Amino acid sequence: SSELTQDPAVSVALGQTVRITCQGDSLRNYYANWYQQKPGQAPIIVIYGETNRPSGIPDRFSGSSSENTASLTITGAQAEDEADYYCNSRDSSGLYWVFGGGTKLTVL
Amino acid sequence: EAQLVESGGSLVKPGGSLRLSCVASGFTFSSSSMNWVRQAPGKGLEWVSYISSSSSYIYYEDSVKGRFTISRDNAKNSLYLQMNSLRVEDTAVYYCARETTVTTYDQYYYMDVWGKGTTVTVSS
Numbered sequence: 001s002s003e004l005t006q007d008p009a010v011s012v013a014l015g016q017t018v019r020i021t022c023q024g025d026s027l028r029n030y031y032a033n034w035y036q037q038k039p040g041q042a043p044i045i046v047i048y049g050e051t052n053r054p055s056g057i058p059d060r061f062s063g064s065s066s067e068n069t070a071s072l073t074i075t076g077a078q079a080e081d082e083a084d085y086y087c088n089s090r091d092s093s094g095l096y097w098v099f100g101g102g103t104k105l106t107v108l
Numbered sequence: 109e110a111q112l113v114e115s116g117g118s119l120v121k122p123g124g125s126l127r128l129s130c131v132a133s134g135f136t137f138s139s140s141s142m143n144w145v146r147q148a149p150g151k152g153l154e155w156v157s158y159i160s161s162s163s164s165y166i167y168y169e170d171s172v173k174g175r176f177t178i179s180r181d182n183a184k185n186s187l188y189l190q191m192n193s194l195r196v197e198d199t200a201v202y203y204c205a206r207e208t209t210v211t212t213y214d215q216y217y218y219m220d221v222w223g224k225g226t227t228v229t230v231s232s
Contacts, residue, residue: 031214031216031217033218033219035153035219037153041224042203042222042223042224042225043153043203043219043222044222045218045219045220048210048216048218048220049210049214049216049218052210052212052216054220084152086152086153088153088155088218088219090217095167096155096158096167096169097143097145097155097158098155099145099152099153099154099155100152101152102152102153
């Protein structure tokens with residue numbers, strides 16, 4: 001299996017831009033997805049296939065990727081964006097899913 | 109609206125067994141691949157198992173291989189996880205999640221519908 005590595009915690013001032021990153025060898029071959037999870041709630045998808053935003057997700061959320069690193073950017077962070085964010089992709093075999101350890105985003 | 113509702117979680121002793129269920133509604137369950145994902149208290153998400161729409165393909169995370177069995181009944185719109193030889197470290201909220209495929213310039217796979225989860229506690 002593969003590992004996806006995320007910073008445990010990131011903070012951003014209200015209205016500013018924040019980037020959350022995810023590193024892993026499998027990201028060279030497979031797309032990253034990003035999930036947002038608020039306390040006591042199930043995760044929701046915010047970015048799939050590296051750069052695609054599902055309907056209903058605000059356009060301040062965007063995704064990108066380079067080499068072995070995927071990034072989730074929130075441009076103009078809002079108070080309601082405070083949550084845990086998880087990256088997700090396939091492992092090196094392409095069969096199994098793997099999640100990053102999660103990044104706790106605090107909006108100051 | 110697509111919905112998933114899990115049930116079956118409870119307190120069980122180490123070495124015991126439990127069967128989780130997930131009932132789907134609002135979408136064509138028989139055409140959907142499904143996953144179980146768990147989250148230990150205060151920890152991150154961990155993928156547990158996958159089953160394709162016709163049960164032809166089944167995969168497990170290494171730590172549950174040989175102990176957990178995923179299955180489905182498309183006639184009942186239901187997904188199951190049979191958990192045997194439970195360990196303290198299996199304590200978690202267990203989510204079922206639909207896996208969807210979007211094809212535009214490429215094929216993208218992700219989990220787009222999640223249940224609220226069911227809690228499994230393994231403790232003596």
